[in-house]
Amino acid sequence: VPTGLDVSADMIRSELLSEVPPGKQQSLALFIKALFDLYKKLHFAYLEINPIAMIGDSMIVPLDLVAKIDETAAFLCASMWGQLDWPSPFGRAAYPEEALIRDLDGKTGASLKLTILNERGRVWLMVAGGGASVVYSDTVADYGFGHELANYGEYSGAPSTEETYLYAKTLLSMMCRHKHPEGKFLIIGGGIANFTDVAATFTGLIKALDQFADQIKENNIKIWCRRAGPNYLEGLKKLKVASNKLGLGIKVYGPETHITAVVPMALGLVPVIEEPDLSGGSAPPPVRKLIPVKNKVKVPKAQKVPPKGEKHTIVTSTPETKAIVFGLQNRAVQGMLDFDFMCKRKTPSVSAMVFPFSGNHFVKFYWGTNEVMLPVYTSTKEACAKHKDASVFINFASFRSVYETTMEAMLLPQIRTVAVIAEGVPEQQTRLLVKAAEMREIGMIGPATVGGIKPGCMRIGNTGGMLDNIVMSRLYRPGSVAYVSKSGGMSNELNNIVCRNSDGVYEGVAIG
Numbered sequence: 001v002p003t004g005l006d007v008s009a010d011m012i013r014s015e016l017l018s019e020v021p022p023g024k025q026q027s028l029a030l031f032i033k034a035l036f037d038l039y040k041k042l043h044f045a046y047l048e049i050n051p052i053a054m055i056g057d058s059m060i061v062p063l064d065l066v067a068k069i070d071e072t073a074a075f076l077c078a079s080m081w082g083q084l085d086w087p088s089p090f091g092r093a094a095y096p097e098e099a100l101i102r103d104l105d106g107k108t109g110a111s112l113k114l115t116i117l118n119e120r121g122r123v124w125l126m127v128a129g130g131g132a133s134v135v136y137s138d139t140v141a142d143y144g145f146g147h148e149l150a151n152y153g154e155y156s157g158a159p160s161t162e163e164t165y166l167y168a169k170t171l172l173s174m175m176c177r178h179k180h181p182e183g184k185f186l187i188i189g190g191g192i193a194n195f196t197d198v199a200a201t202f203t204g205l206i207k208a209l210d211q212f213a214d215q216i217k218e219n220n221i222k223i224w225c226r227r228a229g230p231n232y233l234e235g236l237k238k239l240k241v242a243s244n245k246l247g248l249g250i251k252v253y254g255p256e257t258h259i260t261a262v263v264p265m266a267l268g269l270v271p272v273i274e275e276p277d278l279s280g281g282s283a284p285p286p287v288r289k290l291i292p293v294k295n296k297v298k299v300p301k302a303q304k305v306p307p308k309g310e311k312h313t314i315v316t317s318t319p320e321t322k323a324i325v326f327g328l329q330n331r332a333v334q335g336m337l338d339f340d341f342m343c344k345r346k347t348p349s350v351s352a353m354v355f356p357f358s359g360n361h362f363v364k365f366y367w368g369t370n371e372v373m374l375p376v377y378t379s380t381k382e383a384c385a386k387h388k389d390a391s392v393f394i395n396f397a398s399f400r401s402v403y404e405t406t407m408e409a410m411l412l413p414q415i416r417t418v419a420v421i422a423e424g425v426p427e428q429q430t431r432l433l434v435k436a437a438e439m440r441e442i443g444m445i446g447p448a449t450v451g452g453i454k455p456g457c458m459r460i461g462n463t464g465g466m467l468d469n470i471v472m473s474r475l476y477r478p479g480s481v482a483y484v485s486k487s488g489g490m491s492n493e494l495n496n497i498v499c500r501n502s503d504g505v506y507e508g509v510a511i512g
Contacts, residue, residue: 001036003431003432003434003435004431004432004435007033007036008033009026009029009030009033010029012029012032012033013025013026013029016029016032017029023057024054024057027054027057027058027060028054028060031060035047035049040428041077041080042069042077042080042081043069043070043073043076043077043426043427043428044067044068044069044070045068045069045070045427046066046067046068047065047066047067047068048065048066048067049062049063049064049065050064051063051064069081069084070426070427070428072399072424072425072426072427073426073427073428075399075400076426089115090115095116095119095174097114097116097170097173097174098114098115098116100166100170101113101114101153101167101170102114104163104166104167108159108160108163109157109158110155110156110157110158110159110160110163111130111154111155111156111157111159111423112153112154112155112159112163112167113130113133113152113153113154113155114151114152114153114167114170114171115151115152115153116150116151116174117149117150117151117152118147118148118149118150119150119174119177119178120150120178120180121147121148121149121150121151122145122148122150122180122182122183122184122185123140123145123148123149123150123184123185123187123266123267124150124151124171124174124175124184124185124186124187125137125140125149125150125151125152125153125186125187125189126153126155126167126168126171126186126187126188126189126205127153127154127155127187127188127189127190128154128155128156128189128190128191128193128196128201128227128229128489129154129156129190129191129193129487129488129489129490130154130156130487130489131191131485131486131487131488131489131490132154132189132190132191132259132487132489132490132493133152133153133154135191135259135260135490136187136189136260136263137149137152139260139263140187140263140267143263143264143267143269145267150174150175151171151174155167155201156196156489157196157423158195158196158197159196159201159204160200160204161200161201161203161204161207162204163204164200164201164202164203164204164205165204165205165207165208166204167204168204168205168207168208168209169208169211169212171186172186172208172209172211172212172215172216173212175219175221176212176215176216176218176219176221179218179219180219180220182220183219183220183221183222184219184220184221184222185221185222185223185224185266185267186221186222186223186224187223187224187225187262187263187266188205188223188224188225188226188227189225189226189227189259189260189262189263190226190227190228190229190489191228191229191259191487191489191490191492191493192228192229192232192255192465192469192489192492192493192495192496193227193228193229193230193232193465193489193492194229194450194462194463194464194465194488194489194491194492195230195331195332195450195462195465196229196230197229197230197231198227198228198229198230198231198232198234198235198236199230199231199232199234199235199238200231200235201235202227202235202236202238202239203235203238205239206238206239206242209223209242209243209246209248210242210246213246213247213248216248217247217248222249222266223243223248223249223250223251224250224251224253224262224265224266225239225250225251225252225253225262226253226254226257226259226261226262227254228254228255228469228496229465229466229469229492230465230466231466232254232255233254233278236252236254236278237278239252240252240278251265251266251272251275252275252276252278253275253276254276254278255469255472255496256276257273257276258497259493261273316454316457316507317349317392317417317454317457317458318457319343319345319346319456319457319458320347320389321349321391321392321457321458322347322349322350322351322387322389322390322391322392323336323349323350323351323390323391323392323393323394323458323460324350324351324352324353324354324380324383324384324387324390324392324393324394324409325350325352325353325354325394325396326353326354326355326380326393326394326395326396326397326405326409327353327354327355327395327396327397328353328355328363328376329353329396329461330363330365331462332396332461332462333350333353333365333374334365334366335459335461335462335466336348336349336350336458336459336460336461337349337350337365337366337367337372338366338467339453339458339459339464339467339470339475339476340367340458341367341368342467342470342471342476343455343456343457343476343477345457345458348365348367348372348374349457349458349459350374351374351383351387351389351390352374352375352376352377352383352386352387352390353374353375353376353377353383354376354377354378354379354380354383355376355377355378356378356379358376358378359378360375360376360377360378360382361375361376362374362375362376363376380393380405380408380409380412381408381412384409384412384414384415388414390414390415391414391415391416391417392415392416392417392418392419392458392460393406393409393410393415393417393418393419394419394421394451394460394461395409395418395419395420395421395422396421396422396461397422398422399422399423399424399425399426399447402420402422402425402447403425403426403429403432403433406418406420406433407432407433407436410436410437410440410442415442416441416442416443417442417443417444417445418437418442418443418444418445418446419444419445419446419449419451419452419460419461420433420444420445420446420447420448420449420512421446421447421448421449421450421451421461422446422447422448423447423448424448425447425448430447433447445460445509445510445511445512446511446512447512448512449488449510449511449512450462450463450488450489450491450510451463451488451509451510452507452508452509452510453475453491453495453505453507453508454478454506454507454508455474455475455476455477455478455479455504455505455506455507456476456477456478457478459475463488463491463492463508463510464492464495465492469492469495469496472496472499473492473495473496473498473499473504473505474499474504474505475495475499475504475505477504478504478505478506478507479498479499479502479503479504479505479506480502480503480504480506481498481502481503481504481505481506482505482506482507482508483498483505483507483508483509484508484509484511485508485509485510485511486510486511486512487510488510491508491509491510494508495508
């Protein structure tokens with residue numbers, strides 16, 4: 001059944017029930033239609049009844065059933081769902097520590113996840129970012145230590161100092177529960193954060209390390225760290241000072257080191273490289289050697305015709321592209337303007353902001369050393385009417401209201417690209433958004449995305465992180481490498497890797 005369409009009993013009878021005896025078709029068709037309506041109303045992600053028996057002409061008996069609920073739709077369906085009994089993952093009851101982190105995750109806008117794989121394992125991970133957590137776990141397994149991997153999890157989405165402290169304390173308490181004669185490893189990893197304050201999270205981590213310092217030494221736990229992002233230098237310095245003070249011998253690395261390089265070093269599989277000097281500035285720019293090539297005048301090839309039945313609808317940004325931002329996200333907008341100024345754009349990429357919960361007003365931002373006033377409107381329609389040159393809609397609304405606000409924006413003909421930042425958008429709503437975008441030939445980025453970046457043109461939201469990372473990764477001018485990523489943090493890591501191994505990024509998108 002295509003997204004957004006309904007079915008009738010007659011359609012079900014003709015398409016599915018031709019082999020069923022005529023006397024039973026009507027009752028069975030009505031049952032299937034009611035089941036489909038319930039499937040949509042209660043936001044099921046999967047529903048299967050197999051086998052199903054029909055006794056007589058009207059009694060229907062499901063003999064076996066399996067169903068999956070779209071948990072992100074709880075804000076829509078919680079009252080209809082009632083009290084749900086979730087099955088235990090991995091066929092076991094949750095550890096108290098897992099339950100604690102899950103409860104903490106439900107009370108914060110950040111993302112905190114923890115799954116214990118082997119509580120007696122030697123390799124423990126405290127990784128920032130969902131994509132990075134997968135990368136680190138895979139790397140540990142690739143080096144032959146999968147059987148020693150103790151946990152899987154992440155902390156991301158700018159958790160507070162206290163939340164990071166509770167997460168680190170929970171991990172360390174489990175690490176110190178069982179001694180191992182060969183000692184253990186704690187790898188504090190992560191990509192280059194876009195907006196998470198590394199110094200703030202590391203303050204919470206250091207508080208936990210201070211509390212468990214004696215037990216860490218008693219259990220012979222070796223700690224390795226590789227992290228980058230906003231204020232990373234301050235965070236790494238704090239961690240190194242705490243390590244020296246507590247006598248923990250933590251090895252600390254920044255973005256000049258490959259994201260997973262600490263894993264084989266921690267496991268003793270490769271020589272340990274020297275730690276960077278944290279007393280200086282941010283990581284030095286990569287050193288590249290020029291590759292001699294013969295000068296050739298190339299005639300540009302004609303663009304290939306798209307396959308039959310397909311059409312290219314994505315409009316990439318230019319130095320003149322303008323955006324409207326939904327939500328009073330002053331920090332993200334200032335970051336976009338700083339990027340624009342660094343790229344030598346003539347005008348800011350943000351034309352206006354939309355915030356329905358206050359009257360029309362202006363907000364002050366900085367354009368280089370000058371002050372500029374950006375208008376804030378109460379409706380997207382009014383913002384578009386007064387800024388006809390805006391073609392990009394960046395939606396920072398929460399998952400509760402992002403569907404309605406995005407649908408409203410896509411009705412306006414000038415909008416050609418939509419970026420939906422929010423995580424936790426129900427699957428049904430996501431499908432409807434994607435279908436509406438396809439019908440109107442609008443490019444959609446997200447949901448659950450940090451955005452995208454096109455050096456020299458514009459960036460969406462917090463993509464690319466702070467200005468020091470923009471400079472380090474050469475994101476202020478276009479290179480020749482484009483990428484598509486499913487992870488915001490890994491997008492920034494890709495920016496770093498591409499910059500160190502080529503002439504830089506041409507365009508990058510995190511599709512969510």
